[in-house]
Amino acid sequence: MRLAELFDLLASKGVVLSCQNGQLLLEGNVSELSESEIALLRERKQEIIALSGAKNSVFDINTIARGETYTASMSSHQKSMYLLESLAQQSYYNLPVAYKIVGKLNVHQLQHAFSTLVEQHHVLRTVYVEANNTQQVQPMSDFVLSHTKLDCESELQHALQVEANYRFDLTAEWPIRAHVFELSDYSVLSINVHHIAADGFSAKIILQTLSDAYAKGDVQHYPVQAQYADFSEWQQQYLNSEAGKEGVAYWRTLLQGAPSCHNFPLQKQRPAGMTVKGKRTEQLLSPELSSAIKVAAKQHGVSRFSMLQSLFACFLSRMSDSQDVVFGSVYANRGCDNVGHTVGMFANTLPFRFQFSAEDGLADALQQCKGLVQQAKQHQYIPFDEIVKCAEVEYQSNHLPLVQIMLVAQDNALEQFELEDCQVEFIKNEQEVSKFDFSIHVFTKGKQLAFVWEYNTELFSQKWIVQLGKYFEQFIATLISAPERAFAKVDFVATDDMTLATVQDFPCFKSLPELIAEQAQTSRECIAVRHHDDVLTYESLEDCVSRSAGALLQRGYAPGCRVGVCMDKSIEMVISMLAIMRAGLTYVPIDPSYPQARIAQICSNAELSCIVTAHGEFDVVLEDWQPEIVAISQLLQGSKPTRLPVLAADDIAYVLYTSGSTGVPKGVAVPHGSIFYSIEANRNVFGFSASDSMPTIGSQAFGVSLLEILVPLLSGGGVEIVSREDVSLIPNLVERTQNVSVLHAVPSLMSPWIDEVLHRGDSCYPALRLLLVGGEPVPEALLKKLRDWRPDVEIRVLYGMTESSVVSSSYDARRVESLGYCIGQPHPNVNYYVMNPYGARQPDGVSGELCVAGLSLAAGYVNNVEQSNKHFVFEQKLAQRIYKTGDRAKRNSDGYYEFYGRLDNQISLRGVRIELGDIESCVNLVHAVKSCVVHPQTINDTETVLVLYFCLRDEADEKQVLAQIKAQMDEQLPASMRPTLFSCLDALPLNANGKVDRKSLPIPQLQSDYVEPETATEVALQGLWSELFEMPEISVEGNFFELGGHSLLASKLVAKSNALFSIDLSIASFMTSPTIRLCAKQIDLELDKQKMQQLSAAVVDQTNNEELVF
Incomplete structure (x- = not known):
């Protein structure tokens, strides 16, 4: 086994390997390692140590001697986390844990342990300054450990939820808090750390440090060599190094043309804005399947997690009918030796992009995965935000960029907390959030694998997620047993x-003629057909049909011959239809209002033997076929037949013509x-x-x-x-x-x-x-x-x-x-x-x-074997x-x-797959819209845009309706699905079959989008926007995101705007006002508030005045 494969194996099992003083140190989920794997590590110990010593200096983090307080740049991870926290309505980025403690808990000693923790790990006593993207380590002081006595468990549950959902003020308070709740028989310790200061691996360090400090008063187990601020400084240096540039180049190549959002089926319509409401549900795989996955991984020479990544990629591809899938996995990002025991947000989300063909199986996915894992490990230090920039995907307001689905390997370290002389039991105290559309967290429970599905409740129900888990389990079993089988066909x-x-x-x-005859026996005098004042009873109808069928038989047409009926709707038309069927012939209706060319096509394709008309006239010129033209009056003069043909179930009753994709109508032959x-x-x-x-x-x-x-x-x-x-x-x-x-x-x-x-x-x-x-x-x-x-x-x-x-x-x-x-x-x-x-x-x-x-x-299409074989x-x-x-x-x-909608009515625009029917359904909700169609058009021979064509109901005002349409789309559709151009038509062009003729839709005339600024605020903002986008003129109604803006650029723009106008506009407010005009209104509103506050303050200062008049 190559060392790279051995390191991947350790990572997949949650084991961290480091070298200290000539020794190998294994930490994390060490119990997952088999005896043979530990023996292999001992055998190759010197190679690993030599490799560690030979690492390029670019991976060595310089530790800087610092005082008790200092300022450093934020890491890329911290910038992202700070931005997400700013945008959120409440805190979704906490890491809450809770433990039931039975025994005599020394609260003072525990408080000292927390003080020791934050003294040792500076990131836990750090606040953040958005204006210059810095972190400031605060002076050391005693940790505040809250202590509350409770009377009952119901109070405890509420208190724990309050703690879990606590919103940290990252600009003013430490990103860690703890609370002891004391009940009569036991205590509960709640710990909450903000994600900006810690990741999953940090949680293990925190718990071990607390355990050691509580027991011994010191923390010998995890000596800290570098602070997180050292990593932040190193990260910027790394990105500018050759290794960093190689990493950026790799991710840019891998993600070129990648989809901006997955096509995995959502159970509910995605909201117009971002949501993170979530829940979790656990799925336990059988011991047999868990073992089969482990055995298969060994057979294919990959780690168990790589096997699961490959299976998951196949599953996503199969469920979404997409051969190009992207999901994320988390890497610890702690390859630098001196941060192995440092608390901080090191973990990095890395995208895994699989590209399949129709015949690929699990074996093909595993081959891809080996290469992806190797490259991901090598380039894991490129922050996810930088990776997203490499992908050049379109930012949307209602989902995360590039990665919306995660597969994460987890261990049970949070359950292994100890306090001396106490019994400690882990309590689940999770926030009900899902930052991604859905994630699968993979755990080990004894000899079984467990999947914890974390899902967005705005997109999925628990019932559907449980069913999804069953599908995935079934899918895994199928592919494991047949790795060469094309999973697209499973x-x-x-x-x-x-x-x-x-x-x-x-x-x-029974044939239709038989049934009509039977009905005539039981309903003789009842009215069968009425047309204005003309009526026909069942008895009369039977007589007319019988005579007409006899007339057709006397003309000698062979059984099954096709007979057309070309007349307006009438009683005679009904008689003709039933008579043709009774005579053992095939009924072919022709609408006389059709264009002559279409009627000619139908007659030619059907090879009609006869055409029944109202008066024996037929003006359509048929070049290659001359059927007999018969008036219905002639048929009605016929004699009742003494013998009728016996009709079988597979004899053709009628042929109806529908529109064809080539413009030639298709005749659908339907048996009796x-x-x-x-x-x-x-x-x-x-x-x-x-x-x-x-x-x-x-x-x-x-x-x-x-x-x-x-x-x-x-x-x-x-x-x-x-x-x-x-x-x-x-x-x-x-x-x-x-x-x-x-x-x-x-x-x-x-x-x-x-x-x-x-x-x-x-x-x-x-x-x-x-x-x-x-x-x-x-x-x-x-x-x-x-x-x-x-x-x-x-x-x-x-x-x-x-x-x-x-x-x-x-x-x-x-x-x-x-x-x-x-x-x-x-x-x-x-x-x-x-x-x-x-x-x-x-x-x-x-x-x-x-x-x-x-x-x-139906039996198929008349004289069209190719189409019949394609569809039937x-x-x-x-x-x-x-x-x-x-x-x-x-x-x-x-x-x-x-x-x-139709399968052929689906388009891909700027990496986003769009069903045009979804947009049309949204627009149809506007009452004043009579009809509409959305169609992509190419503008200026280069750019493809969506165009909405719509027709108005009577007396509707075009401008008002267009405003309603835009408001409706803003409410329901993401920006990627909103049409760029709009065209109001008197009527939509239709083809011969009455459907919209998309080829005949006119390309709207382009109008200038530029709108000049009108106020001083708009002028100032336009200057800021032009500077950021490096564009000379930007319309005050131009959308920030459509111009290429993204969340990080928005943060910079808001900071500059706040500095220019001396206000405190939030990023969340900007996101709802992403144009210069809307943003200017927000700013003017803030400035007006300031003036009012100043005026009020001035009024309060006039304390000597007995009366104030406004």
Whole structure:
């Protein structure tokens, strides 16, 4: 074993190695070392000592003889910690511990031990000066050990929490405090140290020093050779040395192009501002898995922690569908011999960046990890802030830069505190904070590994974190057993849980014509179809369908031939559809309002044998195909057939054309069996009966028209045909649908519909029991309006596509709220699977491509084998055929599916992965916005920016609405997701299928962003900003962070501003006002307060005046 590997092994087990007087000294978690490892250290003792003596002088810290008080520069770690403390609303950077003490505790002796501690370690009696970034060691005085008697344990719990959350004034008081709480049978010692003065390893030194000083009055165990101030001075020298420059170069190379934020799935939307509310939960791995990890590490020649780092990298990559992942680990940063026993903030967060390919397995990750660990150890002295600068990532106000996830090796040193003649028991007294999105702290408990998950409660729930731990454990076991296996293809779900099927018994398959005929027998005189004043009973409908089917059969079309119907919505259109199916032919609807070129494409692709029209006219020129043109009146004159073809479940019932990515429409062929099971499922979920009636509002060329026609007819109910003209005039739509019991519309139509209904009053729709809405994301504001209007009416949000026979899932919007675009739960005999790009199934909470399986799938695309094979796939692991929707979705912990836009509607901008639908959903919350779309555009041939295109509701003011939009985005979206340019359009350009045509969106004309200063304060601030950014002119409305500013630069700017104006503006205030104009207002407010205080003081001084008049 090479010495580098041996040192890594020691570090992974929390063992610190140092050389003193020709001897090796092992400290820390020494019990973790095996006998063979200790023997190896003895064997190579002289090599290690020689290597230590041969270290480059750059790693030697010069100790400076200092007086009792002195001033030194802050270290980089301290500057960062001071800044974070300044920004926080309360103290999140404490290291609190507590111990139950049974026995006679000598409080005076303990107080002396604390005094000895702070006398020896100067950093524990240091205060900080922000203006010049210095630390000032204070004169030695007796340590104040507070002592309080308590009556009960409930008081103790409160007192400990108060101590843990105490906010140190780093400018005025020592960063350590202690408190003894005395109860009747025992005492509790609470110790709290601010992170600016200590790290995890320092805690061991503090406890050992206290233990020794309490017992003996001295501290021989840990002789201090250098003070932390010596390290601070050395750190600046190191950064300017050749070794420091090499370190900076390494980190810059490693992190070039690294993601600024992880893509790990969050359970909740990330808040617009930084939050650190947190909790912890512990996960204990089984002895078998813990042992397997140890054995695997040995087999691969790595430390156990390196094995866990590699497994964790694979897990992050798999869960986030990202091949480029970054997480942090903590290094002790105590390689310099003379700081091994010094208290201080030495620990350094180092980023580990893994870059994978689709076929990589654990073995590949381990190979990467070996190199990363070796380089990280060599360059660990570059402070994390400097590393972040190397990465050149974009700073955001709502998450930490570069590293938001941590994996940390821990030991149990805090539990090993001793006081002479006392029994000491460790008490957990942690702050409920999580400085990162989540961290895993790795402990050893006997022969088992324990993971303590520390997580941000604004992003994750405990239930989800516990589930996440189970996923990680399952993932570890899988990769350990097959290290060469591509982890991107690992399923998280056991085979017996793969289906989650919604199986329900339905009647045996019957074709739609059969079912319509049966319905005609039982509902002869009931109205089947109505169009204005024209009605058709079931008996009449059956007669017309039968005659028309006979006419088609007499024309000799071969079974399965495709027959088009090109006419406006009417009773005759319904007859044509049912007659074509009854004749064993395939129904192909064509909307006559389509452009002629599109109609020609459909006719050509479908190879139509016949086209049924209203009057036998068809004006579209077809160059390569000449179908027969037949008027519906001719078919109605036919004779009833004596024999009808027998239809099988896999015979094609209809073909519907949807838009294609190439601009050529795709024909979706749906078998009789698929539409039968889909209609039965919808009837079951919606509770349709013979008493129901429903209007058909959508275009006959869309799949939803089949839902609107067939579901009522197969239930014995009625269909109300609404013409295109009536749909376009909302008052007419309301008039035509007054008496229906079920109504379906897309959100963009239902919104003006409900406005018209509310305008008319409560007398509308007396029979209405069910509203169906879908086809696009449904705004929560619309759902609320519908719920408030008629609480008794069920509202179901629908989801589906033509390829799964229209509607495949839904949910009751009265019971499920605030889930974004929830698409509900699969209908009976429909299965949903969320898959990653490599065909592995995603766990709950993780998004991927939504795939649909079950009895209602289409057969494929007409004359398009390539697209059929691409989207309709037989999945071996599921043992069934699936349709790959191209929609991004996830299943939440309640079993509901949530839609997150199209997979191809996701972009990466400046290292940040952005789902455009997320921005659009935010903008749609503004009531005055009628519709919107966000699209990236390239400006000046170089820069890509996000552009928001939006349309206004009637009488809305563009400037006011734009201000509301910006306010809404400021509230919900991080800066990286906020569009740069805005364009108000009369209407969004649409393609032939009614979807937004992104290629036709205009590039907005650029306007000058420069705004001149207007006040003296703005002029002065502009000068400061120009100096810092080295820019001649900066707009007073230019955003500090968009100009390239970051938190450290903000600290410098605030300090300069305070000095210039003689005020005390906080960094937190500046963060909320990151423009010259907003900052000037803050400063002017502070100056006004000062003037008022001066005036008040002057008034108080006039004590001889009996009366004051203002």
